[in-house]
Amino acid sequence: MNLDSYLALVKRGLDENQKLLPLLSINPLEASHLASLQQNLQGISDKQITAIVDKCNFSWPSFESFIESYLRFTSDVDPWSLLNSIDYMIEVMGSLSIALNTKNPSWLLLLLPVLEEYIKILIPLSKLVxxxxxxxxxxxxxxxxxxxxxxxxxxxxxxxRSDPDINQPSNKIKIVSLFNVCISLCNVYFSIDRHILCNNVFSNMNVLQLDVQLIQFKQLLQYRFIVGKFYSQQAQYTPAYNHLNWCYENLPTKCGIVDRVKILKYLLPVGLLVGKIPDIHVLHKLITSSVANKDATSARYFLNSILPLISAYKKGDFLRTSLIISKHENIWQKFGLWVGLTQRLKLLITRNLLVRVYMLKNKTLNISDIKIALDVSIGCKIETGESLVPYIYQMIENLTPSGVERSTVENLIGLLVSNGLLKAKLQAGSNILVMSKDKPFPPVFDVYMTNNPLPSKEAWLNINV
Structure with missing residues (x-):
């Protein structure tokens, strides 16, 4: 194919609203015209290419620049070297992004499939290079x-997103492309460790207040998973749990353990941080049902790693919880949850411990019983007054040979009360806590939801699909 024939095909496709992707593909396996067009372009300078494209009268300056960029890529691409070609391909995508700024809706629709291909090809190739x-x-x-x-x-x-009428049923194709761009962009931000920039993406989407009925369910699931991941790494655990739990509950029933664990890796620890304790029997069933699946080895390893953590957390076992977190520290750091698990979890473990004592003592609590429980929970060595809990995870410092001091117990009770996690009073000089008759241990998640309600700007996402 020579240059004149190629440009004539592009012009006709644009004028007659025909598919442009076959003519603008950067995939050598799909674009059969690349080899012959490259041969025809040899000896033609960039200045000459610009002059030739100008004569086509596309009446769309940014599209003309895009075509010029595509022709430069075609002329210089090395099919045998990704390193020598990748920058030309990225340049073409950059020109395409500018061409998308058009007021002609039919032209935009012609370019969206091209953008989809470029995203699909260039992100993994760029990551590789x-x-x-x-x-x-x-x-x-x-x-x-x-x-x-x-x-x-x-x-x-x-x-x-600049289209003021994008939130209309007639613009479903644009909405699909919009979410494809958003999801891809946020995944790139996570890949380059700049996930904080996802906040800009979410802000742009929240302004639109899109009708979720117009969004592909798969894309909505992917988008909310990314939002949940983002919040979990920003220590905003209540909205993180809201998004992640929605994703898990709305997974298609055919999804296997691998897909489920992608969400559970964040949902389970975030759930613990907001007082949501999962059903261990359900998790065991998920593990045993996938034994024959060789591809699920990593997923089963994660579940087998977190099950003991859930059990220790539920029992209020400081020592065991800290040792389990410490053992898998690299996993939690990778997920951006290590700080939350080492710091915020301490108060909830204390609360769970007090709940156990409360139930064992016929729904009463006194300072002496709490002190004994804390001594056992932290693995206090009576002869030295030291805790076996690694330092970074310690909730209680300055232990004495007799274990946890009364003042420390009182401070912990005060901390639980001030955070709304315990309804009780300790009168001066008394050893017994006066417990509230109405839910002395309020549900943790309800307390956190009251103190940190979900962002109103994301209400559009919480509408039932």
């Missing part, structure tokens, strides 16, 4: 191509 470059240069956090891809996707997001 950047990761290999990191290994060669011994760097740890430099992702030039993925960073450029993120900038381009942000432009695409803003250009697609």
């Amino acid at each position: 950047d990761n290999e470059s990191l290994k060669l240069k011994n760097w740890s956090d430099d992702y030039p191509r993925l960073s450029e891809i993120s900038n381009i996707l942000l432009k695409c997001l803003n250009n697609i």
Whole structure:
């Protein structure tokens, strides 16, 4: 195919609203015209390409720039070297992002399938090249191509969402592309350790207040999972749990353990941080039902790792909980949950311990019983007054040879009361707690929901699909 024939096909496709993807593909396996067009472009300078494209009278300047960029890519791409070609491909995508800023809805619809292909191809290729470059240069956090891809996707997001009528049934195709861009962009941000920038994406989407009935269910699931992950790493555990739990409850029944554990890796620890204790029997059933699945080994390992943590947390066992968290510290750091598990979980473990004592003592609590329970829970060595709990996880410091001091017990009770996790009073000089007759141990999640209600700006996501 020569250049004139190629441009004539593009012009006709644009004028007659025909598919442009076959002519603008960057996939050598799909774009059969690349080889012959590359041969025809040899010897033609960039300046000459610009002049030739100008004569086509596309009446769309940004599209003309996009075509020029595509032709430069076609001329210079090396089918045998990804490293020598990737930057040309990214340049084409950058030009495409600008062309999306058009007031002609039919033109935009012609380019959206092209954008979808570019996203599908360029993100994994850019990730591959950047990761290999990191290994060669011994760097740890430099992702030039993925960073450029993120900038381009942000432009695409803003250009697609700029349509004031996007929240209409007639714009379902645009909404699909919009969510594809949002999900891809946030995944790139997580890949380059800039997930804080996802907040900008969410803000742009919240402004639109889209009708969830117009969103593909699979995309809604993916989007809310990313939002939940983001909140969990920002220590906003109540909204994180809301999104993650919705995702898990709305998974298709055909989903196996691998897909379920992708969500459970965040949902289970976040649930513990807001007082939601999962049913261990259900998790055991999930493990045993997948024994024959060789691809589920990693998923089963995670579940087998967290089951003891859930059990220790529920019992109020400081020592065992801390040792389990410490053993899998690298996992929790990877998920951005380590700080929450080492710090915020302490108060909830104390509460769970007091609940056990309360039930064992016929629904009464006194300082002496709580002190004994704490001594056992932290693994206090009476002869030295030391705790077996690793330092970073310690809730109680300055132990004495007799164990936990009364003042420490009183401080812990005060902390639980002030946080709304315990309804009780300790009168001066008394050893017995006066417990409230109405829910002395209020549900933790209800307390946190009252103190930290869900963001009103995300109400559009909580409408039933």
